[in-house]
Amino acid sequence: MLHQFVSHHAEFSLKSPRVVTKLSDFFPDISDILQKNSEIIWEKSKIFLRALSYPPISLPINMKKVLFTLLFLLASIATFAQQSPAKSQLPAVMLRNLEGKSVKTDTLSNAGRPLIISFFATWCKPCNRELSAISEVYEDWQRETGVRVIAVSIDEGQNTEKVRPFVASKGWDFDILLDPNSNFRRAMGVNLIPHVLVLDGQGKVVLSRSGYTEGGEEHLIEKVRELVKQ
Numbered sequence: 001m002l003h004q005f006v007s008h009h010a011e012f013s014l015k016s017p018r019v020v021t022k023l024s025d026f027f028p029d030i031s032d033i034l035q036k037n038s039e040i041i042w043e044k045s046k047i048f049l050r051a052l053s054y055p056p057i058s059l060p061i062n063m064k065k066v067l068f069t070l071l072f073l074l075a076s077i078a079t080f081a082q083q084s085p086a087k088s089q090l091p092a093v094m095l096r097n098l099e100g101k102s103v104k105t106d107t108l109s110n111a112g113r114p115l116i117i118s119f120f121a122t123w124c125k126p127c128n129r130e131l132s133a134i135s136e137v138y139e140d141w142q143r144e145t146g147v148r149v150i151a152v153s154i155d156e157g158q159n160t161e162k163v164r165p166f167v168a169s170k171g172w173d174f175d176i177l178l179d180p181n182s183n184f185r186r187a188m189g190v191n192l193i194p195h196v197l198v199l200d201g202q203g204k205v206v207l208s209r210s211g212y213t214e215g216g217e218e219h220l221i222e223k224v225r226e227l228v229k230q
Helices: 002-013 017-026 028-036 038-053 061-082 125-145 157-170 183-187 217-229
Strands: 094-097 102-104 115-120 148-153 175-178 195-199 205-210
Touching: 115 125, 125 148, 125 157, 125 217, 148 157, 157 175, 195 217, 205 217
Parallel strands: 115 148, 148 175
Antiparallel strands: 094 102, 094 175, 115 195, 195 205
């Protein structure tokens, strides 16, 4: 039965932010809609998937497979969007910088000024678009607000070796940290990348956002400006 397949495989499939990020990149125009309407999409998807499993719906098997796959993918994205929001404070998780030095996440700060933390991966196209967009205006942001940006790579295994040359090729002037086991990502309740956190001068998370659309970086700097004025 299809509904049994979903029940059996959903947990495994939904553990990978890479899968859902790829889907969001493939459907950029609807990724925001999926996240904003995640609860409705998930409930309707479950109903429809169950309906496909039983008579009296009579569809060619290939059609059923296509509909099942599409609905399951939509439900996957919606489920990720429903997950718990990021924690309000940074936990104590050990990461590494590009020089191999250990960095404890609860020590990340910006001398009382706002801090932006962006979770990314070298394979994540929307992540790279967002960080490149921020890179173009980062110097202006720093002059205006003193904000600091830290980009946290969740690349795993041998892919971690690609991060340094990848960042160099992009010309990103951010602090880069490596989270190869996704311990920090999980501790912050982050499921879908790109995911950006904005912290105030006291280290409290005041904004947590997944996904990227062109111009989305303006929302980040507006939040930072609000914090600076407080």
